[in-house]
Amino acid sequence: MSKTAAGRFFEEYRLGEVIDHAVPRTLSGGERALYHALYPARGALYSSDQFARACGLRASPVDDLIGFHTVFGKTVPDISLNAVANLGYAEGRFLAPVWLGDTLRAQSEVIGLKQNSNGRSGVVWVRTSGINQNGTVVLEYVRWVMVRKRDADAPAPETVLPELAGTVRPDDLVVPAGLDFSAYDFTQAGEPHRWGDYAVGERIDHVDGVTVEEAEHMLATRLWQNTAKVHFDASQRADGKRLIYGGHVISLARALSFNGLANAQMIAAINAGTHANPCFAGDTVRAWSEVLDRAETGAPGVGALRLRLVATKGHPFALRGEDGKYLPEVLLDLDYWALVPC
Template identity: 80%
Template sequence: MAGKTHAGRFFEDYRLGEEIIHAVPRTVSGGERALYHALYPARHALYSSDEFARACGLEAAPIDDLAAFHLVFGKTVPDISLNAVANLGYAEGRWLRPVWPGDTLRAVSKVIGLKQNSNGQSGVVWVRTTGLNQRDEPVLSYVRWVMVRKHDLSAPAPEPVIPELAAAVAAEDLVIPEGLDFTGYDFTLAGEPHSWADYEIGERIDHVDGVTIEEAEHMLATRLWQNTAKVHFDASQRPDGRRLIYGGHVISLARALSFNGLANAQMVIGLNAGTHANPCFAGMTVRAWSEVLDKAMTPAPGVGAIRLRTVATTGEPFVLKGSDGRYLPEVLLDLDYWALMPL
């Protein structure tokens, strides 16, 4: 049976410009939403109620934006980050159309950057990933970069290429779902009275609540998204013998916690930047706070865009970096994104 299995790609296996078609398309069902809402305290109304979504101009409640992201991300793991040391960051992310129950998603990635680390034992790979539905329509696109181990330490280093990435998705490049209309928005059913006009640039919000991560929950999440990265499953992969929490699990926890104070930030449609600042493990209690970075009008009736920084932490709110400019140990995630709110 030798030769039938595959140990995954290592840094020296990537070539600049190559396109990788990821295996195992997945058909989305309503179960995806139910499991997502069971794993996180997710309760934004647009993703919870078909009737609420129809009142906002959509045909029904789409699958949660981050559930769609995790699903596409999971397709890429066997080819991109199976042998990753760490997932380092995100940029230029855009949700291009809603994902509905019944859609079948697949993913394609292109290698846009390579740089071997100075220790010669690993390197950074940049990829642009596109998620496509059954009609080959793109549903989302994003760049991420990953530190990947080398297998053959004698393999020559590639010519370093670091892609130039936008600091943020421009507001005019955000794609508003067709038909979205917040002019008749029901603030009572959404859970909070605060509209886009009520938020000021520079304002900070403590989301108050916390969630303690359980081993079973994060393992279920990782399996749900078919994320096969070894550091999430195999405790022997790390010297401390602990499974590393999938970064997407922390992203969804932070987004769900942000409901308290940002209940009307209904749809995430742009991912400007993201850093998994420190590792997260089962037993940690995660809290979140947000800062308003920018605001913009959109062409959709009654719809405004708000740019937010949401930070997941095990410590106090509004604390991010030390005097040396590095993230403090308690900071787990620093996420910069655009969301849609009623005006």
């Protein structure tokens, strides 16, 4: 009996299956320091305990995307070790802050399956929960991934396409207990722009760019214990390139959005997300945002903005061609809710 695991293939998934992922991980200041070294992240709430306490929290929480990447990484050996590509996200909600010292584990349920027409791969949909040491679900999301088949002749599972909401309703956004932006320090945060200063339809060019380095993206992928072969093993692709982990692109774009959205402090939900085209070392990633919606919350001084965040190798505000398909230079199209001071 082999003691090594080759990972799951498409024909091995079953609808309704619940998967408890190994290995739990305790987060420390080391993850935060590395995250801020890898990405130009400068959000005040995640940089300063003093700033966070002035906003009603007990300390600076762990960056939202650290929690997301940690939970995502737990799922890779069971969900996407043999992935062709991670395709998209929906119904993501950040339900509670993650604090330094918290231990996170992950659990997923298979909610959809569809074999591709070529018979050599299929798409798997899973709903994943990130759970802390107290049994509290701190985040949840749906993602779908294209996975190779081990045996092209193996029978395909019954096709089931999950019904997913196009957006998380404002009423379903969770504001962390105690969060209060009524005495928000705009000078310390870095920009004066409030919730009411953003108009639906407004577009923001975040100006800056970051060129992706091979070593950095592999360090980031290892940091989150993401073992997907396409990120490390150049022989996995016919072009001999290592595919940049999609979460690396998300964090780069989110960090770049500070210039123009410095006060979009906390991610409350991920409505939808698509890795539109592959990213490789040497690509220079830039970002732009569009305001899609605004909503009030019940927390003092806290509003919510629904934002489209686009990572691109091209010019700002270009997204799709005349055929409706993403332009080849577009890397990421992410629709999310952020909490912003009013």
